Amino acid sequence: MLYDAVVVGAGPNGLTAAVVLAEAGCSTLVVEASETVGGGSRTAELTLGGFRHDVCATAHPLGRGSPVFRRLPLARYGLRWVHPPVALAHPLDNGEVVVLRRSTEETSEGLGADAVRYRRRIEDIDRMWSRIENRLLGPALGSWSDPLGTLKLASFARPASWDVRRFKGLAARSLLAGSAAHSVMPLGRLFTAGVGWLLLAGGHRYGWPFVSGGSQALVDALASHFTDMGGEIETGRRITDLAQLPPSRVVLADVAPGALIDMLGEEGSGRKARVGGGFRHGPGVFKLDWALSRPVPWTDDRMAKAGVLHLGGDHRQIALAEQMVWRGRIPDRPFVVAAQPSRFDPSRAPDGKHTLWAYTHVPRGSSADMRAAVEAEIERHAPGFSQTVLARHAVSASEWESYNPNYVGGDIGGGALGVRRVLRGPFGGWTPYGTGADGVYLCSSSTPPGAGVHGMCGYHAAQAALEKIKSG
Numbered sequence: 001m002l003y004d005a006v007v008v009g010a011g012p013n014g015l016t017a018a019v020v021l022a023e024a025g026c027s028t029l030v031v032e033a034s035e036t037v038g039g040g041s042r043t044a045e046l047t048l049g050g051f052r053h054d055v056c057a058t059a060h061p062l063g064r065g066s067p068v069f070r071r072l073p074l075a076r077y078g079l080r081w082v083h084p085p086v087a088l089a090h091p092l093d094n095g096e097v098v099v100l101r102r103s104t105e106e107t108s109e110g111l112g113a114d115a116v117r118y119r120r121r122i123e124d125i126d127r128m129w130s131r132i133e134n135r136l137l138g139p140a141l142g143s144w145s146d147p148l149g150t151l152k153l154a155s156f157a158r159p160a161s162w163d164v165r166r167f168k169g170l171a172a173r174s175l176l177a178g179s180a181a182h183s184v185m186p187l188g189r190l191f192t193a194g195v196g197w198l199l200l201a202g203g204h205r206y207g208w209p210f211v212s213g214g215s216q217a218l219v220d221a222l223a224s225h226f227t228d229m230g231g232e233i234e235t236g237r238r239i240t241d242l243a244q245l246p247p248s249r250v251v252l253a254d255v256a257p258g259a260l261i262d263m264l265g266e267e268g269s270g271r272k273a274r275v276g277g278g279f280r281h282g283p284g285v286f287k288l289d290w291a292l293s294r295p296v297p298w299t300d301d302r303m304a305k306a307g308v309l310h311l312g313g314d315h316r317q318i319a320l321a322e323q324m325v326w327r328g329r330i331p332d333r334p335f336v337v338a339a340q341p342s343r344f345d346p347s348r349a350p351d352g353k354h355t356l357w358a359y360t361h362v363p364r365g366s367s368a369d370m371r372a373a374v375e376a377e378i379e380r381h382a383p384g385f386s387q388t389v390l391a392r393h394a395v396s397a398s399e400w401e402s403y404n405p406n407y408v409g410g411d412i413g414g415g416a417l418g419v420r421r422v423l424r425g426p427f428g429g430w431t432p433y434g435t436g437a438d439g440v441y442l443c444s445s446s447t448p449p450g451a452g453v454h455g456m457c458g459y460h461a462a463q464a465a466l467e468k469i470k471s472g
Contacts (some may be wrong), residue, residue: 001246002025004026004248004249005028005245005251006246006252007031007095007251008032008251009032009039009254009443011037011221012040012041012063012218012222012455013254014458015223016445017252017459017465018030018137018226019225022230022231022254026160028226028231029232029235029246029248032093032234035235038216039219039406040057040217041453042055042216042219046289048390048391051287052349052354053214053393054341054357056412058210058341058357059203059208059307060085060453061203063452063454064206066456067459069454069455073225074218075222077225078217078220079218080212081211081212081389082209083102083344084209084344085305086099086101086306087100087101087266087306088306088307089302089305090134090307091311091381095291096170097302099302100203102203102204104119111167111172111175112432118172122322129201130149132153132156149151156194158190159192160183160187160195160196161188162174162193164177170314170319174310174314174315176193177196177311177314178315181309181335181361184322184411185322185417186319187319187322187323189320191418203306212345213347214348216436225387240262250441250468252462252465254303255405256414257279257426260435276417278418278421278428280380280427281408281409282366284362284407285327285361286369287359287394287395288393289355289357289393289394290357290391291353292349292353293353293390294352294354296354296356296378296385297382298384303382307340307341309336311335312334316318317335320334321422325361329363330366330370333373336358341353342355356378359468360373364410364411365397365398365409366398388434412422413451414451415445425446426446427442433447441456442461443462
């Protein structure tokens with residue numbers, strides 16, 4: 001059988017690409033190496049029976065706000081979003097707790113002298129949202145027909161350190177720095193401000209919600225919608241060479257760039273230099289999951305009401321930690337992103353029990369065991385936390401590839417932020433999703449708009465592939 005398209009990899013981007021192709025009437029096959037679909041959105045009992053942990057992604061500000069997810073009938077397949085009362089809490093060493101709420105006004109009230117500046121910045125972004133959404137969640141150079149929108153996008157290319165200095169107090173500075181640190185980059189690098197402001201503005205517009213039942217429910221909904229349209233999914237089949245695939249007009253790969261080069265065989269050998277010339281993988285992460293006998297005993301009720309927590313001090317400690325990681329060193333005090341979905345979604349744990357999810361950044365490929373450092377940071381704000389732990393599950397940066405080969409050296413974001421990756425993609429073609437190989441496209445998070453469970457890398461890659469299919 002000749003398929004119109006074959007998609008390698010059933011993560012959020014691969015499945016989104018498959019859905020878009022199937023909607024266009026294309027016969028489409030998805031091939032997945034693991035026994036289940038999911039990629040970075042799987043949910044599993046990692047610690048004890050009945051405790052459901054998100055293996056990688058857990059809170060989804062970009063997922064709830066994704067243009068493609070919003071238009072798909074995913075609720076029909078069981079997708080439900082769970083919104084905590086507080087999206088984010090960031091405790092500081094001086095006892096202050098900075099919070100991100102859906103209300104810009106309520107969030108601003110906690111920022112003291114910076115309230116007006118913060119509110120104006122968020123309102124400015126919000127007014128432009130309809131113009132910039134497809135650029136921030138799509139190819140940065142996708143259109144020059146709207147110069148005002150393009151100019152607004154340019155402000156997102158600034159280093160976060162620049163915007164942090166515009167604030168006067170620790171609260172606003174730390175709120176932005178912690179959000180920008182999701183870029184897994186030093187805060188003095190380009191595009192880090194954009195990451196921070198996108199997460200904050202998206203948080204006000206859409207929240208930082210969890211998926212009811214676990215992130216797996218999101219990809220399961222995508223897969224069900226795809227198969228209902230006649231699409232086919234084959235799991236448990238690892239592809240090492242594109243010659244192993246059935247005949248098709250186009251191939252889309254939800255994999256790391258290096259893996260696709262290997263799949264191209266001799267045809268891919270000449271592309272290694274092109275990828276290496278402007279693309280690099282970023283730092284790794286050390287991930288921890290806990291099964292708990294009771295909720296985390298936070299010292300402040302605002303932390304108990306938050307879905308996500310940023311731990312590790314103020315903007316200065318965060319900047320230092322990220323700079324050390326970038327230079328290949330383990331920080332003395334790590335920046336920790338934690339999440340507590342079971343407080344708001346009882347399906348995640350047995351009655352009366354809870355789960356906790358956390359990660360911290362480490363040098364790529366590091367085998368460092370960060371359990372003690374991460375738990376010390378939690379204990380700092382939740383004395384007695386260690387007494388609630390029933391079981392824990394840890395994954396070092398060096399172990400991530402065995403779970404998902406896309407996570408090279410523990411880089412869960414698909415590559416370091418940079419001009420090449422943001423504007424042109426790893427292969428540097430006219431389309432960020434092209435590879436130079438006829439009919440072969442990259443649709444993973446290594447392409448614009450990058451990391452996050454939003455499906456937009458797959459959506460835009462599918463658009464490029466559709467043009468090829470239609471042109472014959």
